[in-house]
Amino acid sequence: MYTFAIFLPLLGAMVAGLLVFVGGEDEERRARMDRAAQWSTCGAMSLASIIAMFLFKEVALDGNPYTVELFTWIDSGALEVSWALKLDSLAVVMVLMVTVVSTMIHFYSIGYMHHDPSIPRFMSYLSLFTFFMLMLVTADNLIQLFFGWEGVGLVSYLLIGFWYDRPAANAAAIKAFVVNRVGDFGFMLGIFAVFVLFQSVNLDTIFSAAAGKADATIQVFGGEFHALTVIGLLLFVGAMGKSAQLGLHTWLPDAMEGPTPVSALIHAATMVTAGIFMVARLSPLFEYSETALTVITVVGATTAIFAATIGCVQNDIKRVIAYSTMSQLGYMFFALGVSAYSAGIFHLMTHAFFKALLFLGAGSVIHAMSDEQDMRRMGGIWKMIPVTYALMWIGSLALAGIWPFAGYYSKDTILEAAYAAGSGVGGYAFWMGITAAFLTAFYSWRLIIMTFHGAPRADERVMAHVHESPKVMILPLIVLAAGALFAGYLGFEYFVGSNAAEFWGNSILVLPGHDALENAHSVPLWVKYLPLVVAGAGIALAYVMYMFAPGLPAALASSFSAVHRFLLNKWYFDELYDLLFVRPAFYLGRNLWKTGDGAIIDGVGPDGLAAATLNLARRAAKLQTGYLYHYAFAMLIGVVSVVTWYLFTRAG
Amino acid sequence: MAAVPNLIPALPEIFLALTAMTLLMLGVFQKVDGDGQATARFVSYLAVIAFGLTILLVVTVGGGRKLTFDGMFITDFFGVFFKILVLIASALTLVISQGYLKVQGMARFEYPVLVMFATLGMMLMISANNLISLYLGLEMQSLALYVLASFQRDDMRSTEAGLKYFVLGALASGMLLYGSSLIYGFTGTTDFGAIAALFNSTAEGGPSVGVIIGLVFILAGLAFKVSAVPFHMWTPDVYEGAPTPVTAFFAVGPKLAAIALLLRVMIGPFGELAGQWQQIVAFISIASMVLGAFAAINQTNIKRMMAYSSIGNVGYVLIGLVVADEAGIRGVLIYMAIYLFMTLGAFTCILCMRRGGGMVEDIKDLAGLSRSHPMVALAMAIFMFSMAGIPPLAGFLGKLYIFMAAINAQLYTLAVIGVLSSVVGAFYYLRVIKVMYFDEPTDLLDRPVSREIGLVLAGSSLFVVLFVIYPLPLLAAAKAAAQALMGG
DSSP: OTHHHHHHHHHHHHHHHHHHHHOOSOHHHHHHHHHHHHHHHHHHHHHHHHHHHHHHIIIIISOOOEEEEEEEEEEETTEEEEEEEEESHHHHHHHHHHHHHHHHHHHHHHHHTTTOSOHHHHHHHHHHHHHHHHHHHHBSBHHHHHHHHHHHHHHHHHHHTSSTTSHHHHHHHHHHHHHHHHHHHHHHHHHHHHHHHHSOOBHHHHHHHHGGGTTOEEEETTEEEEHHHHHHHHHHHHHHHHTTOTTSOTHHHHGGGSOHHHHHIIIIISGGGHHHHHHHHTHHHHTTOHHHHHHHHHHHHHHHHHHHHHHTTOOBHHHHHHHHHHHHHHHHHHHHHTTOHHHHHHHHHHHHHHHHHHHHHHHHHHHHTTSOOBGGGOOSOTTTSHHHHHHHHHHHHHHHTOTTSHHHHHHHHHHHHHHHTOSHHHHHHHHHHHHHHHHHHHHHHHHHHHHHSSSOOSOHHHHHHOOOOOHHHHHHHHHHHHHHHHHHHHHHHHHTSTTHHHHHTTSSOOOTTOOHHHHGGGOOHHHHHHHHHHHHHHHHHHHIIIIIOTHHHHHHHHHTHHHHHHHHTGGGHHHHHIIIIIHHHHHHHHHIIIIIIIIIIHHHTHHHHHHHHHHHHHHHHHHOOOOHHHHHHHHHHHHHHHHHHHHHHHHO | OOOOOOOGGGHHHHHHHHHHHHHHHHHHHSOOOTTSHHHHHHHHHHHHHHHHHHHHHHHHHOSSOEEETTTTEEEOHHHHHHHHHHHHHHHHHHHHHHHHHHHTTOOOTHHHHHHHHHHHHHHHHHTBOBHHHHHHHHHHHHHHHHHHHTOSTTOHHHHHHHHHHHHHHHHHHHHHHHHHHHHHHHHSOOBHHHHHHHHHHTTTTOOOHHHHHHHHHHHHHHHHHTTOTTSOTHHHHHHHHSOHHHHHHHHHHHHHHHHHHHHHHHHTTTGGGHHHHHHHHHHHHHHHHHHHHHHHHTOOBHHHHHHHHHHHHHHHHHHHHHHOSHHHHHHHHHHHHHHHHHHHHHHHHHHTOEETTEEOOBGGGGTTHHHHOHHHHHHHHHHHHHHTTOTTSHHHHHHHHHHHHHHHTTOHHHHHHHHHHHHHHHHHHHHHHHHHHHSOOSSOOOOOOOHHHHHHHHHHHHHHHHTTTSOHHHHHHHHHHHHHHHHO
């Protein structure tokens, strides 16, 4: 019964996918199919999320984790893989979060996409994406995890490039796919290494054997290395790709070319958190490698500050939120790095609510502004779309971590845990996190003020058209806003508070000695209050710069033009990659194509072979004369030659 | 008076024979109103039901090894596996034939009855355990098929196909009989078990030349039935000339039965001589793969193309026979099961190619299919990709098991030639997809597609796509069947 929560989205996706083909030219028929697709996917998702709630109660609250064996998939030598759903607390938290947020996004899409000509395709992709994500989070072995992992990668490619007639969308889709491929390569190598070390890819088998392999070594390029460190680092490369961490992050901002619900679904709530989930899921492996954990902490903390600085100067409303997502993912990673896995997952959960809210709210703004995304051409609209305005406030308060919004609970826990880790990297992460918290509050209110306040900067035609979004878009936002308001307060005791041990059961392993999270409750008072103070300061600064002294930003930008350009160009990562990888690859490719392939290989190889093949084909066809006696003759010749051949070889 | 033989193992065959005769009587004595279409349809559906019941009987009688009729007739798990496949093939063929028969004005009740008799012959072939019963089953099947090939009596091509098939088939039967008589002359028995025992005991001296020549002749006769090079010449002409549903039937049912028979004969009585016949089969296999791949490229008629495709497929299957161990046989069984669904599916798509009421069968007529029949085009694309061996479709896995078996048996030459010819073969499969999706349509094909055809298409394409997710039942069944054959 609970398995339906996982497979209903697939069913919805299949139904909507079939409807793509029956639309045809007729307007009315198409409209009917569109509605059918919307209802089937939204219905399936709603049902799935209701089941997920029961599942959550059964598994996480009542503490009955179990595994559903569906059937054996691969059985080849030592490699035995089943389709199975591992339903423990960690998995059901993700299942609940994914289904609920995704359901809201499905409903929102009905309103947001209602002018689009290919609604069934869109709805089908959304549901399929949800299915793959659920497959990922309930995987009971690494192969199935990888199946879901690649599945979400594939659907995200399709969704980012949904408007495939826009060159920018296609470029962004390809970029997301290729950059993720780099990460996936690491992930795959990690899985191979796990199999080499454990002779199994089954999670339970690996986990129970991990302690015994704590000191095992593995041969890499002729050197002996600590096996679990190698595995941890390889797996983390995969997580970096999917969760857009520094180095493999360049695809995320570009992915904003997709429709807004897509940005919300993929880049806020679900897909980018797959990396976080994977590290938390494999905590029994990561726990045995200090090196891997240190790397995770440093990369996470650096990403948090790096993305926050860029977020401060971007002008595209969705890009600001995208960079903020990256920055928040950095928080989650350094939480994992200091072994505060549950804090990371807690932030993942609250973040899913308020970030989806922010993205969809931004979508509502874009919808109102006739598809304008540049904040420099917005402003002065807060009285015209008050509900959206209020919802954006809630989302931003939660993001900035203001009490009592959800972000306050989760982000503070992470920062306290980082401080309480007591290590050098923990301290680094703490101070980076504090700075990033300041910047987060700053760019969030910069966004609000530029978008809603001040004099209108759009032309009159757009301004005349500004309108509140339809109910079908606003209602999901309100549900998400409720999450952004209460998820932190409600979840705190279960996720990281006094009930945590009972709540998580065996799904997360923290070795004794890695007690950052326990110590987090007894940090000095200033550590507890500092995030709140810097957030307030950030908000205040944003008001000063964009409301009370509007000339200041421009003056700052011109007097620190180098810094401003550096940030505006996203630390020149794209340019660097372009120079280092893309252009040499193109150059190499062009050369190989023109001279190597075209002139040498094609000339002798395919073209030559193809000509020979066609020639042979013509001859073979000529044998077929159509005359009966030729055929009979061929048969007799065949028998005679086989007998002759046979007698000769036997004689000789 | 001799004791009554144990009829239980042959129960499915007996049931099918009785039903076929009953349906024949029903068709003959049914009062005909109009052109007899209603009768034909009625008898067809009864026949489909009969096939279903026969499958049930086959399963009920079960896979235990049983001999009856003085050892002429054998049932074992291997036989059960193939009989089920053959029955599925026959039933599906009847289902997809209906629309075609109606449109071409050839809906007569003899059609389903003939298909039933042919199927009965195939089941007897699969269960043959004696050179005599082998010949009887083979002839029973062939006679029905000769008539089916020329079923469209007023069509030149159909009658020509029937005649060609008959004359060449008679020649092949003659070879088979001649081979059998040589074997009998040199061994003094026609029973498979006795022949095998004889070779076991006289292994050191090696078999006499006469036996080997007899074996070559038997092999030639069977190779004709599976249309392996150089006994394949009839295939393209007959495939093209015969009515399309009959071609679909030819492409699966008789192939399945003949492959089953070939396996049983080669592994059973002549298993000890494997060293002797392996070279011949390897040669036939390579020749079939290469010819199937190259000759198909120039074809413009899609049925001819499918004929060469089936020749190539037989080449791959024979690799498994050359390997002649359990893995090889298992590969053959899996391949044949997948081949059944791919081929029937592809022919079902071909049956949808109708324009202005008449059938068209040129590859270029498929142009624009993706727009006029998106679902049919998608299904056809799936079958073509699968036949070309693109992972993760079923056709890829079928080839994989065969090639793996060959590599494990260190038959690298066969495996390499197999892979290379499947690369060449991919060309013409992919060309079909290219025509469907990228060529400008000339005239669109007729809509809509009938319900039964849609169902068969959906079922077989789902099988091809989803096989990779849950392959174990088929793998396990094939393994059990292969063990039954090797142990027997």
